Amino acid sequence: MNYLLRGIGVVTAVGVFSLLAFSLPSGDAHGDGGGNVLPRTTNKAWQQECASCHIAYSPAFLPKTSWRRLMGGLDQHFGENASLDPATQADILRFLEANAADSGTSRMGSRVMQSMGANQAPPRITETRWFVRKHDEVSKSVWSRKSIGSAANCAACHRQAEQGVFDEDTVRIPKQ
Ligand code: HEC
Numbered sequence: 354m355n356y357l358l359r360g361i362g363v364v365t366a367v368g369v370f371s372l373l374a375f376s377l378p379s380g381d382a383h384g385d386g387g388g389n390v391l392p393r394t395t396n397k398a399w400q401q402e403c404a405s406c407h408i409a410y411s412p413a414f415l416p417k418t419s420w421r422r423l424m425g426g427l428d429q430h431f432g433e434n435a436s437l438d439p440a441t442q443a444d445i446l447r448f449l450e451a452n453a454a455d456s457g458t459s460r461m462g463s464r465v466m467q468s469m470g471a472n473q474a475p476p477r478i479t480e481t482r483w484f485v486r487k488h489d490e491v492s493k494s495v496w497s498r499k500s501i502g503s504a505a506n507c508a509a510c511h512r513q514a515e516q517g518v519f520d521e522d523t524v525r526i527p528k529q
């Protein structure tokens with residue numbers, strides 16, 4: 354009986370310990386736990402102007418040159434006119450550059466850069482080698498399912514994409 358109680362005590366202690374261990378990564382200084390949770394960087398204009406047609410894609414997914422080109426061509430933005438006044442445009446670009454994949458501010462960014470050539474500046478996150486490799490288990494027909502539409506619709510599968518969370522536990526591919 355005594356042994357049994359002691360045994361339960363140990364099991365409980367281990368249980369509490371592993372709960373603590375699990376909750377630590379999301380509470381670290383950079384909020385970059387596991388590398389699949391993005392730092393909580395934000396900018397008011399970016400949230401306001403870049404999250405109306407799709408989620409506000411984290412700056413960490415593309416290098417500075419890509420963001421510069423994209424922000425320089427907002428009048429012809431993937432078939433849409435997403436033009437802004439010059440001050441807002443400059444404000445957003447500063448934010449994107451400061452937190453870009455090659456700014457050294459996040460683990461996610463470093464990973465994106467690892468598989469990118471020095472002079473590459475893809476116009477899309479979904480065209481980076483990093484993205485293609487990470488999603489090689491997703492077949493072509495899945496991307497075009499009605500509830501997904503395109504690979505750019507991150508939130509269709511990453512249920513917490515808007516909060517910058519992309520870990521395995523939060524991925525669920527819709528059936529149709
Ligand atoms: C008027 C609607 C609209 C607004 C506003 C808008 N976008 Fe887009 N954006 C689109 C469309 C449409 C696509 C293409 C989506 C697709 O391929 O499914 C796109 C795609 C993108 C992509 C490429 C996604 C991929 O495939 O990897 C990036 C990056 C992007 N937008 C950034 C921005 C930024 C930064 C802003 C704010 C300055 C912005 N967008 C504002 C409509 C918009």
Ligand code: HEC
Nearest residue numbers: 389478487491495503504505506507509510519521524526
């Ligand atoms: C059709 C569903 C789907 C869409 C849409 C999608 N993903 Fe994913 N994504 C996945 C799956 C499945 C995985 C692999 C999960 C795993 O096993 O780690 C994944 C993995 C990831 C990872 C984790 C990589 C790692 O290091 O483990 C990141 C980050 C990510 N996706 C970002 C994005 C972004 C950004 C977008 C939108 C531009 C996007 N995904 C769109 C299904 C999707």
